Amino acid sequence: MPMKRVFLFTLLTLCIQQGYSQQSRINPTYIQYLQQKINTYISCVSEEDLAFLAEYSSFNPTIAEFWETNKFNPYPKQQFTKPFSIKFKDSTYFSPVPFHKVITSRYGWRHSRPHKGIDIDLVTGDSVHSVLDGKVRYVKYHSGHGKTVIVRNSNGLEFVYAHLSKQLVKENQLIKKGEVIGIGGATGNARGSHLHLEAMYKGVQINPEYLFDFSDNNKIRKEEIWVTNEWITPHLHSSKRQSTVKIPDSFEEAKAKKIIKYRTHKIRRGDTLGAIARKYGVSISALCKANGIKRTTTLRIGRVLIVSM
Secondary structure, eight states: OOHHHHHHHHHHHHHHHTTOSTTOOSOHHHHHHHHHHHHHHHTTSOHHHHHHHHHTSTTOHHHHTTOOSSOSOOSOOOOOOSOEEEEOSOSBOOOSSSSOOOEEEOSEEETTEEEOSEEEEOOTTOEEEOSSOEEEEEEEEETTTEEEEEEEOTTSEEEEEEEEEEEOOOTTOEEOTTOEEEEEOOOSSOSSSEEEEEEEETTEEEOHHHHEEOSTTOEESOSEEEEOGGGGOGGGSBTTSOOOOOOOSSHHHHHHSOOOOEEEEEOOTTOOHHHHHHHHTOOHHHHHHHHTOOTTOOOOTTOEEEEEO
């Protein structure tokens, strides 16, 4: 980001933090000083940059909501009982890696646990780029994720970039899509170097492949995307294959979609696939498909299986 833009944003932030308003009790001389500085530098900033600053300023309620730089997820625990929409101003995103994207593990059920993002192959030392414009909210080492950067877009959507070897941005920094935010690695709970990418909305992880087409076209699937419970529930997907994506055109269409329910079963001594299938009234093939296993797979005690309903 150009230094003039950074300086202007810093001044605006200072004004906000210090209560720059008609009711402010700040020393009038200090306010006048800040105003003069802003007037001086504002003429040097393009209209595009000013619009960018305004969109990601503290005046934007979506940006400011639960803005905490010390928490991975600052939102209170919640469940979306109705479909919700996310709107995008762009039709494309910037690839998080500077080469053909190879997804090695998808959003879904993996090793008896939910995998809430996608893993993109890279080599330690590769650059990692911001997929959209945004404001950096979190730059920390997070358990499991390793060195992590979280960037919030003006529509409230956040992207989590994890397992980095180095973070190159700071909290509250404004960045444009395509800017380098870190260096890829294998920190945290990672088997080999890769980028773990999550899409979060108000603390709830959405299947990134529902929002973005991860081919070389770098397309955002729609200007307005209606999200149903199917796409915020990892248990309904397999990390080994891409789910079929069909996006509703309206709230009514999204609401009319059948709510998919699921149950889990923790394997105990003596369990067999046949016995589990009979207990829940499902077929063995359905059990295998839901959990990405074969009929010959050894059932480990303590493993959790998804039971389709």
